[in-house]
Amino acid sequence: MKRVFSFMSGTSITQRVLRGSAISGMGYFFSQGIRLASNLILTRLLFPDAFGLMALVTMFVLGVVMMTDVGLTPSIMQSKRGDDPKFLNTAWSVKMLLHSFYFVVICALAWPAAQFYDAPQLVQLMPAVGASLLIGGLVSPNIEHAQRHIRLGTVTLIDLASQAASVGSMVIFALLTRSIWALVFGQFVAAGVKAVLTRYYLKGPTTGFGWDKEAVHELIHFGKWITLSSAGGFVLSQGDKAVLGKYLSLEQLGVYNIGFFLASFPMALAENITGRTIIPVYRDSPPHESPQNFATVRRMRMGLSAIVLSMIAVMAVGGPWIIELLYDIRYQGAGPIVSLIASAQVPVVLGMTYPQAALAAGDSRSPSLLQMLRAGVQIGAFLIGAELGGLTGAIIGQMIAGWVLHLFIIRIAIKHRVWDPLHDAIFAIFGALITFVGMSHMLMTG
Structure with missing residues (x-):
């Protein structure tokens, strides 16, 4: 010790x-x-x-x-x-x-x-x-x-x-x-x-x-792309509530919000850690500069992804039981929502640090354009899924969009020479298994 x-x-x-x-x-x-x-x-x-x-x-x-x-x-x-x-x-x-x-x-x-x-x-x-x-x-x-x-x-x-x-x-x-x-x-x-x-x-x-x-010029020059990225981030984080708020009652929206709070915990933890630590890592130890740097970043990403996906697995499989244990009868409908939302977050884990590498290199444009693309594709998938299969279809639509969008995240990683295909392959397999088990469990219990 x-x-x-x-x-x-x-x-x-x-x-x-x-x-x-x-x-x-x-x-x-x-x-x-x-x-x-x-x-x-x-x-x-x-x-x-x-x-x-x-x-x-x-x-x-x-x-x-x-x-x-x-x-x-x-x-x-x-x-x-x-x-x-x-x-x-x-x-x-x-x-x-x-x-x-x-x-x-x-x-x-x-x-x-x-x-x-x-x-x-x-x-x-x-x-x-x-x-x-x-x-x-x-x-x-x-x-x-x-x-x-x-x-x-x-x-x-x-x-x-x-x-x-x-x-x-x-x-x-x-x-x-x-x-x-x-x-x-x-x-x-x-x-x-x-x-x-x-x-x-x-x-x-x-x-x-x-x-x-x-200083003002530097802040505006760097931040102009961040504005677009944040706008996309808003659509990604709040677009579901903007849509559901019009079609669900306030009581139903409240139940959905409780489910979302629990299901989003693993990704929120990951974003908290990466937002505070990863930019300095890529800034001070660019993976393309030496094998040692690449190995250092790989170890960090492997550990973080393993922890986050393990927590997502718990939420995906145990969502209904967690809700039943913690909340009273008014919120029991949130159980299947927890399972489904947790499963939908799996593809996001794979590339969650690549945009940070671009920011560390002073490139705010690429992550911002990616965020805008993600916002458009995922809210579109949410709406189409909702039309075809209600709330369940909407969340599944977002999940499918997440897997497709990872291809565009890889492009940013290649551009800044930080892509780690071994990491992505290992956790794509792990994540696909979590998604299958979580969705099966949700269908059986929901």
Whole structure:
């Protein structure tokens, strides 16, 4: 154990990534544990339609944020000026302007959204949640600076502290009011706690307003493609709710959202780890430069894929039992949804780090075009599948699209000389087996 701790405390890229991955992974498990606990409590205090309404609010808020995202975090992580206080302060100033813009747009969308989904409460809920983004804009750029150097210990603790404060406040508010406003109140608490902790307890350059023209030019030049990528990411992550929100009742949408929360846990964990650690790996150890670098990246990807696909297997096979064990009778319909959504995420695992390699090389164009292609193909497959086979057909359509789109992800990997066919072949076979077992189980139990 002493040798393990000594190795994990080193400063090489491998040691920093292993340490960062371990911290991010443990932090994410704790985070999801807190979220699951709050979910179990809140689903007993609030009715499913409350979660359906919040799913719609979240969809619109994320839509506004992601459609105008300029990629400040990856910009800071990959830029040669990522340690320059002028660059960081400029990025923070741009962030403040963006968050003010978010609030205005969300307020403007509230009434049309309420009319379209026949949900009058959106007129009040959307501006309230949008106002929490103004507080979120105060979060210090030192959090991105720490991620740049894979110093994730304090970052993870701050995330957990803000989440715990948010969950505690939501549960207390829900106990007192049994109102959906408990979920809104938690958004304010999370944003406020995170803003305070990143400003006063996270080490890094002093944060203040700043405006450096060269920094603005670099941020916009790199971020213009990130905006397209984020727009595609919104369609991928929220397109299902945008479609289903029109055709399902708020109660049914709430049940679907519970199922989606559990089924998406493995991929969300993987995205959390890769988003915080993989860009520095490809930046500092490009696989094409030496066999040692290639072997290092292969080991990391093999380990990550094995962990994520193992968790997906658990969700795909055990979804109905997990729902039955954790939730009351109002949410039992989410069981088959967990199995099917988990199976649909298998093809995404195979190439989840290749776009990060492109970003590390300063290429934001290729991942952005890929994301837009994925958004169009997968939402199209979702709609066609829904028309042919309802909700089950929609999710199967997305799964088929995922396998086809992996061919385009390989093109990016080849372009940046990071493709690992052995990794992809091994986990494609493993993933296909998981998909077969998960779908068979879903059909037998659903």
